[in-house]
Amino acid sequence: MSLNNFLVCEGDLPENIFNQYLQAECLAMDTETMGLVPQRDRLCLVQICDPQGFVTAIRITKGQTSAPNLTRLLESSKITKIFHYARFDVCQFKYTFNVETASIFCTKIASKIARTYTQSHGLKSLVQELEGVELDKKAQSSDWGNVNSLSAEQLSYAANDVRYLIPVRQKLITMLQREDRWELTKRCFEAISLFVDLDLMYYNNVFEHQT
Secondary structure (H helix, E strand, O other): OEOOOEEEEEOOOOHHHHHHHHOOOEEEEEEEEOOOOOOOOOEEEEEEEOOOOOEEEEEOOOOOOOOHHHHHHHHOOOOEEEEOOHHHHHHHHHHHHOOOOOOEEEHHHHHHHHOOOOOOOOHHHHHHHHHOOOOOOOOOOOOOOOHHHOOHHHHHHHHHHHHOHHHHHHHHHHHHHHOOOHHHHHHHHHOHHHHHHHHHOOOOOOOOOOO
């Protein structure tokens, strides 16, 4: 299905779209799953958006453990992958496809370090402030497992979750550089893979001091 700069495909990126995305300096990414525990709740949909605003949604079938073109994008150190709460998406990719995601930018981490004047760091609040767009989140908590029968509302929600990440990233970088917090933020991005490994081994809050 292709409609308004939006493509839905099965299992992996087709070669022409893969080659198009390979030329990008950055890509916005998101996932939809059956829940929040990768070991229990499977990956259902992967959304990708390039700087030109072209969005691809990849339907992942139950039991699927391979997506070669998607994996190559995730592994590429030349392409920055932008997520909102990267820790979850990167964890899901590692559990499902056994892939190490390289060159990560997390808008949630960046927001928490840059926007210390607020406690609202969800994607809806972030996009509303920085882009002046109010996201419709009604389809967020819905059944993503029936990937062949996703509603227009679900697909619209999935597409919009990546469409604004690239401009939001640039505005956050500008704020972080202005406040001398950019180098610290990049170090946080580098630590995401460590937290993913801890999450997959069921460790929780190992850095906290507990009496």
